[in-house]
Amino acid sequence: MPPAATLPGGQTIRQQTKAKDRASADRNVVKAVLSNPLAVPWPSLPNHLQTSVLAALPQIIPPEVSDYHVSRARCSRAVKVRRKKEKHGKETTVAIEEPPAKPASLDHLVLGLNETIKALEHGIDDLRLRMMVMTDALEGVTQTPATTRLLPTAPPAQPEAETEASAAAEPTTPASPLAFVLVPHLSVSPMALIEPLPTYCATYNTLLRQHAQLAKAVRSRVPRPDRYIRPEGPEMRVVPLGAREAEIAATVGLRRVAAFAVRASHPALDVLERLLPQSILVPPRHSITLPFPTTTLRVHDGDAAAAPKPKTAAPLPPINYSALHIKAVHTTAPLDTNGRKAKRMAEVRTKRIQKRDHRRKEREVQERAFGKELKGRKGKPGARAERIAAKKAQVMDVDA
Known part of the structure; x- marks a missing residue:
């Protein structure tokens, strides 16, 4: 049997083919990745409970809400048509109806994704501000955040001039906090639009628990805690x-409703609450808690034993660590x-x-084309002498 043919590298053709296949091949691996402790997953709700909530929506959203939105859209459309005809100088016979009155049940609802996110952010900011006032009261700060700067870079608060309108204006009652946020999450595309909603709710619930802890300390240490x-x-x-989403939008009377919320009032x-008790639908919370917010900045230089401890210091929040979750990425x-x-x-x-050879060939083609162009401009080598001889012959014929 003849020996196998070898290549200059010392390998046979079969060995080199195996090496090429091995270099192109991949293997399946599993990498361990730590999950984000602040990520809040969507709660799992059985299908029959979703159907029950959908059947109970007419009690939450009465029919006058749908009639209000439909009538308002019709009035707005009529106004637009009339303005368009008046702009072009045409006679219009479109009758403009009076806008419908807003139903009272809309004060207890927040419709739309943007409005829901605004309400969640407002609730979180309001709760954080209340906790800041309570912490300052425990620290002995007599000023309120309305008369001091919440941040060192914030401009100082200026006293507003009292006018007759401001004196006659009645103080507005704060809106009731949200209790339920209902989202048709599988109808929204992309899902990134509604991903912050569970995180907002978990942040609010975590701050609410810290607020309850601060309230106990304020009741026991601060005089007149009701303030x-x-x-x-x-x-x-x-x-x-x-x-x-289609069923919810039909109940509300709008084209699309990506999310809506129900207030506690x-x-x-x-x-x-009867359909979804807390034993079935658990409120989302963060496992990691942050320090209590305060407007006073305290510098820790390491000498904690020598520093005097204030009598009305704010309590430290309990240290909670989130459970360790390791995800496998294939x-x-x-x-x-x-x-x-x-x-x-x-x-x-x-x-x-290959690129170098291609550039060289292109350069050679351009040089040849340029040379042909130059030769065409110069003409034949003896053309100039023939033209001079022809001119001399013409001159001699004229003299003769």
């Missing part, structure tokens, strides 16, 4: 409703890393040589 403590609302809960809130990796690198370098060199 700082306000009644607490219920914990927010997220209700996923699957792909049921809603008269029919007990309907949702991916691929090169079977032969060195072979893959050598193959990639060889491909880079080959492409570099």
